[in-house]
Amino acid sequence: MASSESLLPVSSQQDPLSDSRCDSIPESRKRRPIKVHLAVYSGFLLIALYVTLIITHGGSSPKNDVNDDTTVESRARLAGVSEKNNEHIWKLSNDLKGE
């Protein structure tokens, strides 16, 4: 899970809330950087959220779900004996790779 610090832009080395910063910038210009920063943070936040979603849901995109439902049983399984080939192992590992 990426930590929020790593997403902060490098330029914000100083503490954005420190008093010194407040004095040195006129009111109108001060408002614009805050808006820009907000937009950037929310963008990063959205990306982080999306990445988290992918990781927690095993990268299953709808097509993979469809694959899961369409697993065709092999001749052996249909006939009533244990699986005799490896195809399901690749399917399994493909799913894992998808992740």
Next chain:
Amino acid sequence: AFAWNNTVLSWQRTAFHFQPEKNWMNDPNGPLFYKGWYHFFYQYNPNAAVWGDIVWGHAVSKDLIHWLYLPFAMVPDQWYDANGVWTGSATFLDDGSIVMLYTGSTDKFEQVQNLAYPEDPKDPLLLKWTKYSGNPVLVAPPGIGVKDFRDPTTAWKTSDGKWRITIGSKINRTGVSIIYDTTDFKTYEKHDTLLHQVPNTGMWECIDFYPVSKTKDKGLDTSVNGPDVKHIIKASMDDTRIDHYAIGTYHDSNATWVPDNPSIDVGISTGLRYDYGKFYASKTFYDQHKGRRILWGWIGESDSEAADVQKGWSSVQGIPRTVALDTKTGKNLVQWPVKEIESLRLRRKKFHMKVEPGTVVPVDLGPAAQLDIEAEFKIKKDDLEVVFGDDSVEDDKEFSCETSGGATVRGALGPFGFSVLADQSLSEQTPVYFYVTKGKDSKLKTFFCTDTSRSTIANDVVKPVYGSFVPVLKGEKLTMRILVDHSIVEGFGQGGRTCITSRVYPTKAIYGATKLFLFNNAIDATITASFKVWQMNSAFIRPFSADDLGVPSST
């Protein structure tokens, strides 16, 4: 998928492991010794290199190694086996005659049990088999699914003179072993109690049930029982395709079996396994000719069905192994390739090498695709002291062959062993190795592993790291034996306490480019290896011909 070509695929055929000339093979069936010949029957598809249309293939040999193909013993020609003549077992009656019980998949795909017997008991080759006119002799009892009722065992005698068999099945998720008594193999009386059952193990296929001696390493006939006997239940787990066994005590009076250690009961994932690699549907028989119990195991493929169809065949059988209780530990079986395999040994080379940490040494012996390797390893005493003498070195609870990254992950005292089927650049290789860790209360804990993850650059191959803990008793050296035969590698750790069979499909380390290396990937330990390597001849497995009738017996 990898672009397989015939040159690479042709190399995969084995030289001394049993396999049909072409097409699909699986379970071993009804193995026996009769009138001077070893008989091997097997599940076989005469039409394709994939499972289906199953008949009973048949082969004979004088020594369990040089096999001769015979005509099919039984084919699906009745309603009760129309969809396949499936797995079964042989029983010798008191008069020396043979009965065969096998599963038929009926015209409605239901699983029933059928009786067959040799048409001419005087024929040592048992070429023709008669199916009992009253088949099927057993159908699935109430509560058992018609597709969960297969693979009857060899029968054994009860104290009141009846014959007894068991058949695996499942009830919900519980694996079960159903018991029947009979006097004539035509009518049966089902027991209300089960021989044994283990929850959450799923369907039990290919059950095997047999006695082992607690005191001698020889085999016992299936009907033997007594105070110096333990009984083995082995079942093939339909869910995981792993053969598990457990050691316990059989009570003839109520036809039940109790495990010595319930925490490693039949089918429990941490339980005992004949083989920690590819080894399934195994079956033993008592070889009355030499007083030993022999274990057959089906070794499936780890490549794709498409590759099997392209090469025209699928699966081999393991080299038949003697199996007995480990009389030193009493807690595991030991398996060893039958002695007759040594008849294939050609040129031998002996080596004695000290190998420093982080070293790979080429073993100069010419072609390395058909080998028999016997090796002993010693770890330099001081290096052991460093690890075991220092309490600050914590024990390595986490190690396991399958999940610890294979032979490239270095530890203080391992891995070390051989890299077989390797090419000169080691871009393809199959390490078979020991990994020694510090176990609880500073005891040495040893693992025997085979790493197939770099056995081929092909991507449509299953390439696990196989293996397990191997018991090493005080004063024992670390020993391993490896049989290399093209696309199969059989490893035997510590005299056969832990065995690993692997299927590998190199694309470069083939023909003359196949090499053998000795390696020591430990960080701290210097090891000394003393080993012998034999080049192995082919077994020339071929169709039976009239002049084979004069084949001299192996004894």
